[in-house]
Amino acid sequence: MLDTDRLNATFAALADPTRRAILARLALGETSVQKLAEPFAISLPAISRHLKVLEHAGLISRGRDAQMRPCKIDTAGLIGVDHWLEEYRKLWGQSMDKLESYLEVMKAQQGAAPPKKSRSVKRQGASHGRKD
Amino acid sequence: MLDTDRLNATFAALADPTRRAILARLALGETSVQKLAEPFAISLPAISRHLKVLEHAGLISRGRDAQMRPCKIDTAGLIGVDHWLEEYRKLWGQSMDKLESYLEVMKAQQGAAPPKKSRSVKRQGASHGRKD
DNA sequence: CGGTTATTTAACTATTTGGCTAAATACGAT
DNA sequence: ATCGTATTTAGCCAAATAGTTAAATAACCG
Known part of the structure; x- marks a missing residue:
């Protein structure tokens, strides 16, 4: 394909x-x-x-x-979608800041917890309350 | 909407x-x-x-x-798409390595210091073949 | 005004899509 | 084998989509 x-x-x-x-x-x-x-x-x-x-x-x-x-x-x-989007991320300036702060967080935690970006990862919680 | x-x-x-x-x-x-x-x-x-x-x-x-x-x-x-995708990014682990190497490239390209805030990302041809 | 260029709207057609109900298939249990 | 549960396929219909050509609109040019 x-x-x-x-x-x-x-x-x-x-x-x-x-x-x-x-x-x-x-x-x-x-x-x-x-x-x-x-x-x-x-x-x-x-x-x-x-x-x-x-x-x-x-x-x-x-x-x-x-x-x-x-x-x-x-x-x-x-x-696939994420990769396609990559081409365009440079168009809205925030990418660097976002990446930067993300990396900062990661380094601070040194491999401890997985991504701490925006939402928390609830393994069990029923409500993923998306209107989606 | x-x-x-x-x-x-x-x-x-x-x-x-x-x-x-x-x-x-x-x-x-x-x-x-x-x-x-x-x-x-x-x-x-x-x-x-x-x-x-x-x-x-x-x-x-x-x-x-x-x-x-x-x-x-x-x-x-x-x-909007990027934001929607954010929910799902945690599902494929690779984020760290990719971000890491991306940032590495960026640093190498725009002189020593890590781009503190809002450095505009230079267009550097490279990578992603566009088949679109 | 009348003409030319850029783009959109209208009207029509073929294809795709999403839903339904009824029937078929696939397994596991009896 | 037969039954019951889980899921898919088949056949039908309505609405949405992508393309077409012909005509309409918009803005500039002489």
């Missing part, structure tokens, strides 16, 4: 709020299709198709556990 | 390779619609509509110069 097609697919996948919400849920950890479907008012087949789109976009991958197909985030798609 | 709608629009806009190419061109500087259209095999009205989509997505803005409507990048949309 060409880089260009992959980006087409990834951005297109991210353009749908239901799919972004699914991704937000998956950021908390692997789950079954049913569990993923719960918060939404749409049919299971609809969810199934959203998942196919996300998978095709390199945003999730799927395993097999009995009759379930647990989904988890695949970072490939996100990294 | 809700955050969610804005993201829908931005991601949808970025899902089209023509629009990404337009953005890549605009990263080099402001231009007229005609100039923007040149590299493409599609009609001017088609370009015009792409521009409308990009504008609506907060990715470009337009001025007026005689009968031309020069377009330039609006960082708002890109920053």
Whole structure:
């Protein structure tokens, strides 16, 4: 798959709020299709198709556990976006400052805790309260 | 406009390779619609509509110069994407090394001292092959 | 004013997308 | 084998999208 097609697919996948919400849920950890479907008012087949789109976009991958197909985030798609964005970050000046302060923090902590940027990483917390 | 709608629009806009190419061109500087259209095999009205989509997505803005409507990048949309991505960056560990080496390069390039605040990042050709 | 250039709007068509329901498939348990 | 649960495929429809050409608008030029 060409880089260009992959980006087409990834951005297109991210353009749908239901799919972004699914991704937000998956950021908390692997789950079954049913569990993923719960918060939404749409049919299971609809969810199934959203998942196919996300998978095709390199945003999730799927395993097999009995009759379930647990989904988890695949970072490939996100990294693709991040990399694409890299070209443009120089356009809004803050990059250096941000990187600088981030690095400062890291050095101060010397490999102790993982990124302490903006939000905290709640492993268990249910509310990822995104309106997303 | 809700955050969610804005993201829908931005991601949808970025899902089209023509629009990404337009953005890549605009990263080099402001231009007229005609100039923007040149590299493409599609009609001017088609370009015009792409521009409308990009504008609506907060990715470009337009001025007026005689009968031309020069377009330039609006960082708002890109920053929106970057911010959305922030939630997910923790999922792929590489951040430290990458930031580290990036900063290293920057320091090497603009004379000894670490760029304290807001040093504008020089354009240094290099890296990222653009297939877009 | 009338002409030329730059860009947009209108009207139409083909394709894609997202949703639905009903039916099919895949496993595990009985 | 048959049943029950989990998920996908099929077929249908409505709305959105990307392209087209032709016509409209906007601003400058003589």
